[in-house]
Amino acid sequence: MALSPDPRQCGSLSPEGILREIQINLLECKVCFEKFCTQERGRRPQNLPCGHVLCLECVTALSHPLLRKLECPFCRQLCGVESTSHCQVLSDLQDLLLSQGPTSSAPPQMENGGFSLTSALTSTALHLSTAFGGWGTLINPTGIALLRSSGTIVVVHDDEKRVVVFSPKGNKLHGFGRRGPAIGQICYPVDVAVALCGHVVVTDVGDKTVKVFTSRGNHVLTVKDFQMPWGVDTDSCGHILVSDIQAHSLSHVKVDYTHGVILDHHTAISDLQLPKALACCPVTGNIAVIEHLTDDTHPPERHQRTRLKVFTKEFHLIHQMDSFSLTMQSTGRLYMSGVAFDEDGNVIVIDSEKGMIWSLGKLHNGPVLTVLVGDHLVRPVGLTSLNNMLIVLDGGDHAVKIYSAKSDTAPKR
Structure with a gap:
C-alpha cells in the first residue's frame, strides 16, 4: 500500500x-x-x-x-x-x-472549453460506499469482471489461486486457477471477463493463451495462437474478444461452452498500436479499445500517449480520440489506461496516473468530459458498472471499491 x-x-x-x-x-x-x-x-x-x-x-x-x-x-x-x-x-x-x-460541490464538466482538475479532486459525482479486499486477500490485482445476473465480482491477481470470486457485498466466496503451466492452471493473468452464461475467461500472458473456466473453477478449454493476449471481454452472444499487444490486433473467438470446443478464431481488427484494455457495450455491442502510442523522441515514462478507438459490433471504426486531443479541451493532461461502458452506453475511462474515473458520454457529438470519481483511488487498473454503481479495482490498495451516487453508509473493508 x-x-x-x-x-x-x-x-x-x-x-x-x-x-x-x-x-x-x-x-x-x-x-x-x-x-x-x-x-x-x-x-x-x-x-x-x-x-x-x-x-x-x-x-x-x-x-x-x-x-x-x-x-x-x-x-x-x-x-x-x-x-x-x-x-x-x-x-x-x-x-x-x-x-x-474550492467550495463547489457540483461535479466538474466541460464548460467554456475546459475544466479544473483542482476542483475535480474535491467535487465528484460518485462517492465511495464500500471497499473490500486489501493486501493478503488480493495481491497485485490486474483485472475485474462481473456476472450481471447475480452481481458476483471476479478478480484476477498474483496469489496461489489466480482467480478470486466475491459476493456483491464483498464476501470472498472461493478461488481457483492455481499458479502453474499445467492444464487448468494459470501462469500470469492480466485480465478477466465473465460471459452471460457465467463462464470465466482469463488472459494468461505467461503461456500466451486465453483460458475458460466454469464459475466454480473447472477448466473448460484453452485458446492458443496468440502472441501476447492482454485485454478480454465477451459480447452478448458469449463470443470472446481479445487484444494482442504483440500482434497489434483484436481477435474474435466463438466457443461452445457446453462442449468445450472452439468454433471460430480469427483476427477481427488489425493494425492497432499496442492495444491493451478493451470493453464491449452491453447496450449497443460497440467495442472500445485503448491503444498505447509510442514516441521515440521522448522518454516513454514522461510522454506516454494513449488513444481510444470505438468500433461497431461489426468492427467498423466509428469514434477515435487520443489523450493529446482530450488534453487540448481541458486544463490538465489526461492519460487513458482503462475503459468500460455503463448501462446507458456511455464510455468511461480510467486515468491511472491521476487515480480518476471519467465519463466521455456516448461520443455522438464528441466527448463530454465529466469526472465520476476523483478520490480514494491510488492506482485504478480496472472497472465495471452495475445498477448506477461503479466497481473499481485499485491495484495500489489491492482492493475493490464500489462507488455510488450517495454515500449513505461508511466504507467497509
Whole structure:
C-alpha cells in the first residue's frame, strides 16, 4: 500500500497532481478510506509507535477489547492503544488545504472549453460506499469482471489461486486457477471477463493463451495462437474478444461452452498500436479499445500517449480520440489506461496516473468530459458498472471499491 508520496515522482507532477497525492496518501485512513477529520473524534489521525497512521475509529476496531493491543495492518508490529497519539501535523495540513480549496460541490464538466482538475479532486459525482479486499486477500490485482445476473465480482491477481470470486457485498466466496503451466492452471493473468452464461475467461500472458473456466473453477478449454493476449471481454452472444499487444490486433473467438470446443478464431481488427484494455457495450455491442502510442523522441515514462478507438459490433471504426486531443479541451493532461461502458452506453475511462474515473458520454457529438470519481483511488487498473454503481479495482490498495451516487453508509473493508 502506498502510504506517502514518492519524492522521486513528485518532481514531475503538476501542482494538482501533488495535491492529489497528498489527499490520497496522507489525508485519509488506509484501512477504512475515510478522510481524517479533527472535528470528528473517530476520524482523528492517530500515530502508531511504528510510524503508521490510522483513524481513531480503526485503532479501536482493530484493538483487542481486553488486552487493549493491536497489530499494525501494514507492518504487523504489536502496540498498545495507550501508546498511540494524535497526529497533529496531518490535522494542521488538512486544515490548511481545506482553507485554500474550492467550495463547489457540483461535479466538474466541460464548460467554456475546459475544466479544473483542482476542483475535480474535491467535487465528484460518485462517492465511495464500500471497499473490500486489501493486501493478503488480493495481491497485485490486474483485472475485474462481473456476472450481471447475480452481481458476483471476479478478480484476477498474483496469489496461489489466480482467480478470486466475491459476493456483491464483498464476501470472498472461493478461488481457483492455481499458479502453474499445467492444464487448468494459470501462469500470469492480466485480465478477466465473465460471459452471460457465467463462464470465466482469463488472459494468461505467461503461456500466451486465453483460458475458460466454469464459475466454480473447472477448466473448460484453452485458446492458443496468440502472441501476447492482454485485454478480454465477451459480447452478448458469449463470443470472446481479445487484444494482442504483440500482434497489434483484436481477435474474435466463438466457443461452445457446453462442449468445450472452439468454433471460430480469427483476427477481427488489425493494425492497432499496442492495444491493451478493451470493453464491449452491453447496450449497443460497440467495442472500445485503448491503444498505447509510442514516441521515440521522448522518454516513454514522461510522454506516454494513449488513444481510444470505438468500433461497431461489426468492427467498423466509428469514434477515435487520443489523450493529446482530450488534453487540448481541458486544463490538465489526461492519460487513458482503462475503459468500460455503463448501462446507458456511455464510455468511461480510467486515468491511472491521476487515480480518476471519467465519463466521455456516448461520443455522438464528441466527448463530454465529466469526472465520476476523483478520490480514494491510488492506482485504478480496472472497472465495471452495475445498477448506477461503479466497481473499481485499485491495484495500489489491492482492493475493490464500489462507488455510488450517495454515500449513505461508511466504507467497509
